[in-house]
Amino acid sequence: MNNLGEKNNFHMTPDEFRRFGREMVDWIADYYEDIEQFPVLSQVQPGEIRARLPAAPPQNGESFDEIIADIEKLILPGITHWQSPNFFAFFPANASGPSILAELLSAGLGVQGMSWVTSPACTELETHVLDWLAEMLGLPEKFMSNTKGGGVIQDTASNATLSALLAARERSTNFSSNENGIENKLIVYASTQTHSSIDKAVKIAGMGKNNLRLIDVDEQFSMRPELLSRQIEADREAGLIPSFVCATVGTTSSNAIDPVREIGEICVEEGLWLHVDAAMSGTAALVPEFRYINDGLEFADSYCFNPHKWMFTNFDCDCFYVADRASLIKTFSVLPEYLRNKATESGAVIDYRDWHIQLGRRFRSLKLWFVIRYYGVEGLRHHIRQHVELAQQFAEWVDKDPNFQLAVSPPLNLVCFRHTGGDEVNQQLLDSLNQSGKMYLTHTNLDEHFTLRMCVGQTYTEEKHVKQAWDLLQTTAENIL
Amino acid sequence: MNNLGEKNNFHMTPDEFRRFGREMVDWIADYYEDIEQFPVLSQVQPGEIRARLPAAPPQNGESFDEIIADIEKLILPGITHWQSPNFFAFFPANASGPSILAELLSAGLGVQGMSWVTSPACTELETHVLDWLAEMLGLPEKFMSNTKGGGVIQDTASNATLSALLAARERSTNFSSNENGIENKLIVYASTQTHSSIDKAVKIAGMGKNNLRLIDVDEQFSMRPELLSRQIEADREAGLIPSFVCATVGTTSSNAIDPVREIGEICVEEGLWLHVDAAMSGTAALVPEFRYINDGLEFADSYCFNPHKWMFTNFDCDCFYVADRASLIKTFSVLPEYLRNKATESGAVIDYRDWHIQLGRRFRSLKLWFVIRYYGVEGLRHHIRQHVELAQQFAEWVDKDPNFQLAVSPPLNLVCFRHTGGDEVNQQLLDSLNQSGKMYLTHTNLDEHFTLRMCVGQTYTEEKHVKQAWDLLQTTAENIL
Numbered sequence: 001m002n003n004l005g006e007k008n009n010f011h012m013t014p015d016e017f018r019r020f021g022r023e024m025v026d027w028i029a030d031y032y033e034d035i036e037q038f039p040v041l042s043q044v045q046p047g048e049i050r051a052r053l054p055a056a057p058p059q060n061g062e063s064f065d066e067i068i069a070d071i072e073k074l075i076l077p078g079i080t081h082w083q084s085p086n087f088f089a090f091f092p093a094n095a096s097g098p099s100i101l102a103e104l105l106s107a108g109l110g111v112q113g114m115s116w117v118t119s120p121a122c123t124e125l126e127t128h129v130l131d132w133l134a135e136m137l138g139l140p141e142k143f144m145s146n147t148k149g150g151g152v153i154q155d156t157a158s159n160a161t162l163s164a165l166l167a168a169r170e171r172s173t174n175f176s177s178n179e180n181g182i183e184n185k186l187i188v189y190a191s192t193q194t195h196s197s198i199d200k201a202v203k204i205a206g207m208g209k210n211n212l213r214l215i216d217v218d219e220q221f222s223m224r225p226e227l228l229s230r231q232i233e234a235d236r237e238a239g240l241i242p243s244f245v246c247a248t249v250g251t252t253s254s255n256a257i258d259p260v261r262e263i264g265e266i267c268v269e270e271g272l273w274l275h276v277d278a279a280m281s282g283t284a285a286l287v288p289e290f291r292y293i294n295d296g297l298e299f300a301d302s303y304c305f306n307p308h309k310w311m312f313t314n315f316d317c318d319c320f321y322v323a324d325r326a327s328l329i330k331t332f333s334v335l336p337e338y339l340r341n342k343a344t345e346s347g348a349v350i351d352y353r354d355w356h357i358q359l360g361r362r363f364r365s366l367k368l369w370f371v372i373r374y375y376g377v378e379g380l381r382h383h384i385r386q387h388v389e390l391a392q393q394f395a396e397w398v399d400k401d402p403n404f405q406l407a408v409s410p411p412l413n414l415v416c417f418r419h420t421g422g423d424e425v426n427q428q429l430l431d432s433l434n435q436s437g438k439m440y441l442t443h444t445n446l447d448e449h450f451t452l453r454m455c456v457g458q459t460y461t462e463e464k465h466v467k468q469a470w471d472l473l474q475t476t477a478e479n480i481l
Numbered sequence: 482m483n484n485l486g487e488k489n490n491f492h493m494t495p496d497e498f499r500r501f502g503r504e505m506v507d508w509i510a511d512y513y514e515d516i517e518q519f520p521v522l523s524q525v526q527p528g529e530i531r532a533r534l535p536a537a538p539p540q541n542g543e544s545f546d547e548i549i550a551d552i553e554k555l556i557l558p559g560i561t562h563w564q565s566p567n568f569f570a571f572f573p574a575n576a577s578g579p580s581i582l583a584e585l586l587s588a589g590l591g592v593q594g595m596s597w598v599t600s601p602a603c604t605e606l607e608t609h610v611l612d613w614l615a616e617m618l619g620l621p622e623k624f625m626s627n628t629k630g631g632g633v634i635q636d637t638a639s640n641a642t643l644s645a646l647l648a649a650r651e652r653s654t655n656f657s658s659n660e661n662g663i664e665n666k667l668i669v670y671a672s673t674q675t676h677s678s679i680d681k682a683v684k685i686a687g688m689g690k691n692n693l694r695l696i697d698v699d700e701q702f703s704m705r706p707e708l709l710s711r712q713i714e715a716d717r718e719a720g721l722i723p724s725f726v727c728a729t730v731g732t733t734s735s736n737a738i739d740p741v742r743e744i745g746e747i748c749v750e751e752g753l754w755l756h757v758d759a760a761m762s763g764t765a766a767l768v769p770e771f772r773y774i775n776d777g778l779e780f781a782d783s784y785c786f787n788p789h790k791w792m793f794t795n796f797d798c799d800c801f802y803v804a805d806r807a808s809l810i811k812t813f814s815v816l817p818e819y820l821r822n823k824a825t826e827s828g829a830v831i832d833y834r835d836w837h838i839q840l841g842r843r844f845r846s847l848k849l850w851f852v853i854r855y856y857g858v859e860g861l862r863h864h865i866r867q868h869v870e871l872a873q874q875f876a877e878w879v880d881k882d883p884n885f886q887l888a889v890s891p892p893l894n895l896v897c898f899r900h901t902g903g904d905e906v907n908q909q910l911l912d913s914l915n916q917s918g919k920m921y922l923t924h925t926n927l928d929e930h931f932t933l934r935m936c937v938g939q940t941y942t943e944e945k946h947v948k949q950a951w952d953l954l955q956t957t958a959e960n961i962l
Contacts, residue, residue: 010860011940012578014510021506024582028589029495029502042601046829049605057613061857064579067850071586075847078602083591090599090819093841095591097493098545101505103588105552107795108509110564110576118571120523121559124530132538155636156839166685181689182663196815197840203812204647204838206687208662252819308841314588315843331684334677337926338571338733338934348527357685357838358637359678360574360789362796366556369548376542379491445818453819459492 010061020064027068028100032460035084039437042080049078080440085460088469089442091252091280091414092457096312102370103314106363113361116349117341123350126153126365129372133319136377137285137305140298143321145350151321152355153364157279158197160304160320161246163356165201167327168244168273168301175330181206186243187235188212191223191258193251195277211240220408221256221446223247225263232270244273247300249293250281253444254407254451255414257281257293264299276300279318283310284388284412287381301327310387310413310457311380313367320355329354383459387413390466391456397470403477407451415454416446419477423450432476439469491542501545508549509581513941516565520918523561530559561921566941569950570923572733572761572895573938577793579855583847584795594842597830598822604831607634607846610853614800617858618766618786621779624802626831632802633836634845638760639678641785641801642727644837646682648783648808649725649754656811662687667724668716669693672704672739674732676758692721701889702737702927704728706744713751725754728781730774731762734925735888735932736895738762738774745780757781760799764791765869765893768862782808791868791894791938792861794848801836810835864940868894871947872937878951884958888932896935897927900958904931913957920950 007013012020052074082093113122130151134143142149154160165188169177172186186207190198192214202212213235215228232242245267247258260276267274276297282305284290297303304320307313322328333354335344343349353359372380391413398404398417407416419425427450430443444451456466488494493501533555563574594603611632615624623630635641646669650658653667667688671679673695683693694716696709713723726748728739741757748755757778763786765771778784785801788794803809814835816825824830834840853861872894879885879898888897900906908931911924925932937947 010856010863012855014514017513017578017581018507018510020578020582021510021585022503024585024589025502025506026499028586029499031589032498033495041598044601046597046601046824046827047605049602050609053606053609057610057617057853058857059859061860062854064582064855067579067854075602075606078600078605079590079592080598080600082593082600090593093591093593095588097498097501098548100498100585100588100591101502101545104502104505104581104585105509107576107581107584108505108512109560110574110581110795111560112563112571112574112796116527117522117561119559119561119563120525120527121530121556124528124559125534125556128531128534129538136538156841158839158841162838169687177687177689178684179690181666181692182687185662196817196820199815200813200838200840203659204685206650206658206663208658209660211662252817314591315593315841316839332681334680336677336733338923339677340924343527346527357639357643357681358797359639359681360637360796372538373543373548374493374545375491376539378540379542382491442819443821 023068027071032083035081036086038076038081040081040084040086040440041434041437042078043437044078049074083458085458085462085465086439086469087458088454088456089440091309091455093308093315094310094312094457094459095314096371096459098370098374099313099367102367106366109363111363113363114353114359115339115341115344115351117343119363122363122365123352125369126352127350129365129368130319132372133368134321137282138291138294139303139321142323143303148325149321149323150325151319152352154318154320154356155316157277157304157306157318158200159357160318161197161275161277162201162204163320163328164273164275164302165205165244167322167331169205169207170331171273171327172241172243178331185211185240187240188244189215189228189231190246191215191217191248193217193221193253193256194246194248195252195279198246217256221251221254223258223263225259225266228263229266232266242270242272244275246275246277249276249278250412252280254416254446255281255411257411261296261299264296268299273301274299276303278303278305280306280309281412283307284384286377287384290388290412307368310384311371312375312459313371317364317367332356387456387461390461390463391415394454394456394466394470401474407446407449413456416444416451417454418449418451421481425480426450426452428480429477432480433472436472438472504549508552513564516562517567519557519562521562521565521567521921522915522918523559524918525559530555564939566939566943566946567920567950568939569935569937570921572790572936574789574796575791575793575938575940576795577852577940579851580794580848583851587844587847590844592844594844595834595840596820596822596825596832598824600844603844603846604833606850607833608831610846610849611800613853614849615802618763619772619775620784620802623804624784629806630802630804631806632800633833635785635799635801635837636797638758638785638787638799639681640838641799642678642756642758643682643685644801644809645754645756645783646686646725648803648812650686650688651812652754652808653722653724659812666692666721668721669725670696670709670712670723671727672696672698672729674698674702674734674737675727675729676733676760679727698737702732702735704739704744706740706747709744710747713747723751723753725756727756727758730757730759731893733761735897735927736762736892738892742777742780745777749780754782755780756783759784759786761787761790762893764788765865767858768865771869771893788849791865792852793856793940794852798845798848813837868937868942871942871944872896875935875937875947875951882955888927888930894937897925897932898935899930899932902962906961907931907933909961910958913961914953917953919953
């Protein structure tokens with residue numbers, strides 16, 4: 001009937017787990033030792049990976065050694081190496097040893113943190129490290145768990161932003177949209193440079209993309225608060241209901257920082273929900289000299305940043321803070337009989353399932369706990385400082401080379417620049433660099449020009465990698481022209 | 482200034498990763514060997530775990546050995562052991578060796594699968610194993626990637642259901658809600674037994690809880706299709722717009738299976754989107770004799786099940802299939818300049834970011850790939866069969882004991898039952914069992930009675946554990962009375 005062995009089951013025994021686990025750990029260590037040998041951007045064609053995989057699933061189990069061998073053979077060619085020190089594309093999703101091992105532990109414990117009772121440590125460690133982080137970043141007191149506010153780990157900034165938007169939608173309609181659906185025209189504001197997740201969130205929330213106002217920016221690509229004010233006024237005059245503003249600290253396109261203080265003052269006066277999206281750049285506030293980016297945060301109703309981008313914590317891990325958790329919980333809470341328990345009913349505990357869309361949740365705070373403890377605050381600061389220094393060094397090289405120009409002065413670790421040869425040359429340069437496999441860059445569009453983006457934030461990027469990248473850029477440009 | 486050692490950085494070296502990784506693997510293996518020694522349900526009081534943690538984050542890094550030592554000391558007492566073979570609560574979130582190691586690999590590779598180009602293997606392996614699974618479960622052809630439909634991994638069934646609902650909302654309004662916000666009264670249908678995530682989804686989508694119709698069930702707690710028909714008709718007569726039906730295969734409360742075929746025929750006739758939520762029980766269709774649960778699925782517009790519940794794949798991993806991917810993509814798609822690339826523009830690839838709310842995504846298909854290959858189809862079938870057999874055995878014991886009664890005939894691996902002594906005795910019985918630490922059960926409410934739920938689905942549960950549980954139930958009940 002089946003091919004059961006002596007074990008009488010098909011599970012991996014603890015001893016086998018020791019052996020295969022060690023093989024997997026060694027495989028990963030080897031991978032990091034060899035990572036610079038692979039082309040950073042995968043060079044496969046569409047369909048190439050699938051074509052190598054067997055069409056049908058195996059009827060009978062295979063050995064773990066076969067599976068491990070196939071990673072190198074079948075999977076690696078299709079990997080774009082986000083952990084390579086030569087990865088300068090998008091924003092990073094940097095990881096680290098302690099974080100990877102914490103993810104392993106989280107998977108090993110395999111607990112579900114939907115309610116406090118389903119694993120108290122999962123909830124309490126999360127609350128604790130989010131308070132640690134609020135302190136480490138100098139966030140306003142009102143985001144700490146001993147106030148009316150508090151923090152929660154979300155998977156992504158997309159979901160954090162959506163959660164904030166939903167809570168704002170409910171607050172603006174006296175929590176009636178949850179009950180009756182949307183009947184009013186609620187208006188949402190963000191800058192033209194805001195992340196695409198705000199578009200997506202406005203659509204999901206049923207508020208309608210046409211009710212999203214994209215406010216123009218200044219020459220630094222930061223939102224112009226006077227235009228925000230004017231738009232709010234115009235919308236009120238038209239009988240609409242201004243509801244929510246998303247300000248960004250470190251836009252994806254160019255790392256622009258919106259003037260949170262001025263925007264916040266407007267929001268307070270107008271009674272709008274202010275969400276601050278610091279997904280990428282929030283981590284910089286670990287360093288005292290960069291903490292100015294938090295200026296005005298005391299006016300925010302919610303805030304998020306992604307340790308899974310720049311804080312050595314592998315994806316997913318977004319930290320989302322609210323000043324008034326009741327709005328959030330009221331938006332999301334459902335309590336069917338099968339989730340009822342005494343701890344929940346006592347009111348003495350947090351049930352994080354009411355803080356986001358999902359019900360189930362993994363033990364992600366272990367990652368933050370491991371990373372913060374292993375690096376210490378000073379260790380984290382050291383590396384963030386270094387990334388910013390390297391990016392600024394790169395910007396200086398660009399600025400001094402007559403063939404290149406900065407598109408905008410880089411505030412932190414993202415450099416937006418162009419070859420002076422025009423859009424087509426820059427597109428060719430990008431393609432050529434990425435096809436070389438030696439580095440991976442991406443692009444954006446600023447002032448109607450194709451613009452290269454060089455982000456220094458990968459865990460293992462050192463000065464030599466940035467220097468190599470610059471040399472390669474120069475020689476590649478020469479070859480194109 | 483800082484305490485940099487000889488390494489000139491604070492990172493874990495590959496050699497340290499080998500050593501600490503091995504320690505972590507061994508820790509997990511030890512944990513599984515000892516797991517039955519811990520109380521299944523954590524016995525700590527609210528605040529107890531936090532009270533042991535240092536108030537301030539460490540300024541300087543600590544050794545990994547200290548961190549590992551603290552897991553046992555600080556974290557384990559606050560763990561409810563979801564991986565214990567004596568865990569019979571809620572639905573399981575079962576894990577396995579190959580799945581845990583795949584999660585480790587996913588964290589180690591640390592790639593972002595938001596677009597095909599950001600790691601082609603992440604997208605293509607996902608498409609491939611989802612096709613494997615569709616075949617393994619006997620799902621309709623229209624959910625395969627070579628049709629207009631296809632599958633995607635979502636984190637949870639909550640998000641899968643929400644995604645389906647959003648696509649339905651857009652289809653019902655000719656994709657105008659995305660643009661203009663919701664202007665019509667769209668009506669959503671589910672049974673009174675449907676999972677709480679549908680309430681949450683209806684609220685999030687801005688459709689309004691008052692537009693959710695909970696259709697009554699029969700004595701097996703399955704939706705009554707004739708009442709669904711009648712309600713749709715009444716809503717149309719009232720000028721409302723019926724939009725979406727969620728049918729459940731294996732409700733959380735009692736594992737009831739809605740008559741998907743009859744419901745599906747109504748949906749086709751009425752032009753409603755049918756989503757089938759088989760989060761828990763979908764896995765059973767791996768076994769030919771349980772495949773009847775898929776009857777009528779050919780009428781579904783979307784379908785989801787959770788390998789992270791019962792298919793030995795650690796959380797999170799929900800498989801979500803749609804029959805018409807265009808509706809889904811049209812609902813979620815956004816394409817800012819910084820995500821543009823040639824592969825996307827060629828139309829030859831899938832960009833899974835357009836299939837769900839989040840932008841970023843981890844390489845979760847590795848988990849399914851490892852699990853399916855390690856167990857093989859026959860290995861998975863063996864264990865699913867065994868869980869169902871054990872649950873049916875338990876049900877027989879309950880049924881034969883005059884002090885206990887079945888609340889409903891158990892279709893698969895969830896047994897709903899009561900002591901005949903009434904609600905209070907059952908509540909006491911539950912508390913007493915859970916406080917014993919020897920097993921963990923949860924409850925529901927069926928026919929206005931407090932009802933115990935015993936779900937057999939944990940990876941390592943064997944006959945002896947179910948027998949022990951039954952013995953303990955009997956003796957505990959005797960002691961209470």
